[in-house]
Amino acid sequence: MDELLERVRGGFERVEPRDAYDAVLAGDALLVDIRYAALRERDGLIPGALVIERNELEWRLDPQGSHRAPEATGHDLRVVVICNEGYASSLAAASLHQLGLSRATDMAGGFQAWRAAGLPVT
Numbered sequence: 556m557d558e559l560l561e562r563v564r565g566g567f568e569r570v571e572p573r574d575a576y577d578a579v580l581a582g583d584a585l586l587v588d589i590r591y592a593a594l595r596e597r598d599g600l601i602p603g604a605l606v607i608e609r610n611e612l613e614w615r616l617d618p619q620g621s622h623r624a625p626e627a628t629g630h631d632l633r634v635v636v637i638c639n640e641g642y643a644s645s646l647a648a649a650s651l652h653q654l655g656l657s658r659a660t661d662m663a664g665g666f667q668a669w670r671a672a673g674l675p676v677t
Contacts, residue, residue: 573674585635587635587636630655634658637662
């Protein structure tokens with residue numbers, strides 16, 4: 556699994572929590588939280604993040620898909636995928652690249668790193 560993560564992460568530049576926060580404030584990124592409901596209930600939410608469970612991610616973010624979220628505005632959308640600790644999100648970002656979302660990435664350390672950095676959580 557480590558080799559797979561290393562390989563997929565080579566296809567994009569991961570972002571640190573503070574950089575993700577700054578990108579959202581600048582209007583340059585959409586945060587997408589793929590954690591499952593129990594983790595969101597236990598640990599909280601990142602204000603403004605779009606919650607899409609992992610099993611629906613591609614359906615909801617494909618800009619040409621019939622089930623896309625309103626936020627899925629185009630293939631140039633910068634998506635920052637967030638999971639709990641930054642592993643599943645790397646695989647999810649790689650999958651989004653396969654859909655043509657070339658600016659998709661993930662956040663190193665996931666939600667836990669976001670919270671540890673003292674960034675907003677509700």
